[in-house]
């Protein structure tokens with residue numbers, strides 16, 4: 001009889017223990033695995049890994065106006081002050097697109113970029129720079145991720161692409177790209193080669 005009581009007590013204690021274990025484990029994996037809400041995790045370096053092997057939209061770095069390139073890259077206060085002092089401090093860009101977005105980028109007059117498209121824009125100090133100063137990136141997420149701006153996520157990285165410095169529905173990026181609604185919020189201005197512009201259908 002005593003043994004039965006012991007067995008029951010042990011079973012109850014074990015049951016409570018196991019339930020508590022699985023319960024806390026579940027809530028832990030929920031906070032550690034937020035794949036569905038990408039803005040909860042800062043690191044997105046895997047999503048741009050190997051981008052230099054993707055389609056290079058412009059073969060040589062294109063010059064863009066310094067003030068604009070600063071705005072398109074979340075400048076630091078020091079950069080803003082430096083640029084303000086030197087209005088001729090132009091920047092250069094090279095843009096890459098992954099295989100999913102290549103067709104829309106290179107052949108469509110009014111593109112609709114497929115989910116999974118990744119566009120990487122390198123910001124370079126000079127036309128000869130081999131290492132970018134920083135990267136700005138757009139990733140096409142699943143429908144309804146960010147309906148106001150074509151479900152794009154906006155990201156910034158250090159030049160080597162080893163550190164994500166910002167990501168999500170970044171207000172300062174969207175404000176400008178909203179103006180490009182007819183081309184799915186992608187500008188292509190200043191870098192898409194003229195001969196490719198002409199052939200867009």
Ligand code: HEC
Pocket residue numbers: 064068069071072073074093095119120121136137138154155156170172173174175176177185186187188189190191
């Ligand atoms: C001042 C307006 C402006 C702001 C703000 C801006 N962009 Fe841009 N973006 C542009 C323009 C114009 C282009 C075309 C290329 C160029 O001039 O750099 C562009 C191009 C891009 C491209 C290449 C794809 C395309 O649209 O042609 C990416 C990626 C990009 N921007 C990401 C960002 C991110 C990320 C931010 C926020 C950190 C941002 N942009 C903020 C104006 C802006």
